[in-house]
Amino acid sequence: MEATIEVNGLRKAYGSTVALDGMTFTVTPGRVTAFVGPNGAGKSTTMRVVLGLDRVDAGTALVGGRPYRSLRTPLRHVGALLDASALHPARSGRDHLLWQAHSQGLPGQRVDEVLTLTGLADVGRRRAGGYSLGMRQRLGVAGALLGDPPVLMLDEPFNGLDPEGIRWMRGFLRALAAEGRAVLVSSHLMSELQDTAGHLVVVGRGKVVADTSVADLIAAASSDRVTLRTTARTEAMTALARVGATVAVTERDTLTVDGLPADRVVTVLSEAGVPFSEIAAHRATLEEAYMELTRDAVEFRATEVAR
Template sequence: MSEESADDGGYATRATIEVIGLRKRFGSQVALDGMTFAVRPGRVTGFVGPNGAGKSTTMRVILGLDAAEEGEALVGGVPYRGLRRPLRHLGALLDASALQPGRTARNHLLWLARSQGLPAGRVDEVVELAGLGPAARRKAGGFSLGMRQRLGIAAALLGDPPVVMLDEPFNGLDPDGIVWMRGVLATLARQGRAVLVSSHLMGELEGTADHLVVIGRGRVVADTGVAELLAAASGGRVVLRTSASAQAARVLRDAGAAVVATGPDTLGVTGLPDERIVALLARDGVPFSQVSAHRATLEEAYMELTRDAVEYRGVPAGEVTR
């Protein structure tokens, strides 16, 4: 759409964020402790961690708003502050409420467009794209949080950037808004952009993120695909429901599985795939009503990972609010 993205025929070469060994302290508090990860094109990378883990600080360092004491952050291989028209390289939504209430949404987008040398026509395009419609002529101060998030998305997409970075975009959205935001994220990734989305609630990213960077206490705890993470957390456990639990346990142990009773007539079996379990039970005529692979939720996998990294002990991670 813009000249700058047209000349390399796509987003791929510039659609990256590289965060390399960032360190930063606020007073005696360590905010970033060797933060290192990369965001790749064509997928949604979830940036997850408890509050205070350093998500927002990392994003501010990427944008050149905060300075790191050590390390660097590169957008398409260049430090953000070296970009001449930065919104054409990275579109960010940090705080949807950070706008002057007396200005209309359209005029807010207009000054941003002017700052990048973009024509006013581009403002109308992103107004449509974000579904702001006639509300764009109203003062942004009267917007609901959902409308502000839409305005923030419009601003982030103004420069048609290969990289999009959103801080807690699901916060305060109603169910319709959440569905809409998920659609936006998926579309952006499908177009080949690199998308980084932070959240302190793993559940929000279930079905949205393809890749996860899980952080705690200013460093990366896990940098992994969502599918791998779920498989690891599920641990290959199979749930078996049977009225003959003693007999079933004996048969399966003989075949080398580890078996634990998880209820009056349910067993947890590890060490054998579900197909083999069914075959063994059928061979010995053991009755059973259900054999299913246990599937961990993203939330469970996340709790497992961050158990040691939660900043404020005694407070369940999900209940801590900003």
């Protein structure tokens, strides 16, 4: 089976509330695709639709070219973690995986393999109700890996993880993608996916706002902003303003120039004979780039909440 998730034109409304509004994107194998957006943007709903759990009013969701519901033993094709707390607290972690294995015709031995893989081998026979949120996340990932699927879909797997756990999860996701799997990971905190995601699907208000590689996005968000260090602050501002740039003072000797690429800034200052000691193209963090993108799409703004 091809390791892809293809989501095309999903629409879904709960009464008058629109949850999905033409959601369209594709997840390709070999890299981690970050699925980000503010709460309520439609990330979880989209994942439930892909898994055949929720119906849509329009659109299709295919896994490896097939609708999920047509799969006989779906966990062998798609591994998913939707909600790490979705387990019976009195059942042991091992039994929680065992019933899933039985439902796919997988041997109990596979359960022990994924427990070891996720570092839960020692606690597998304890009641899952006693697990920390981090252990539950690992158990959820173990469940997703049961059928050794080519496609993985994880909803907020970083929730509740300590820094060590976050580092483990990042490495784990990268390794899974490097094996050629398609990995879709949702998060509302972009910073968690720094250095992990190769591709980015940003959603807001039920549709895709940006579908881009991480490198391109950062480059785009960083462009045309230059940090300039100069002792001749006034002269520099005058010269740059004359050619249409927006200049702001950030520190005593530091200016931020918007609307002019770095090489043009150098030319303008040289022609005007303004001295400067340092010039640097600003490089946005993934988080800044993401905030830039979703500024218009954030469903509940702080101001609205405050009102």
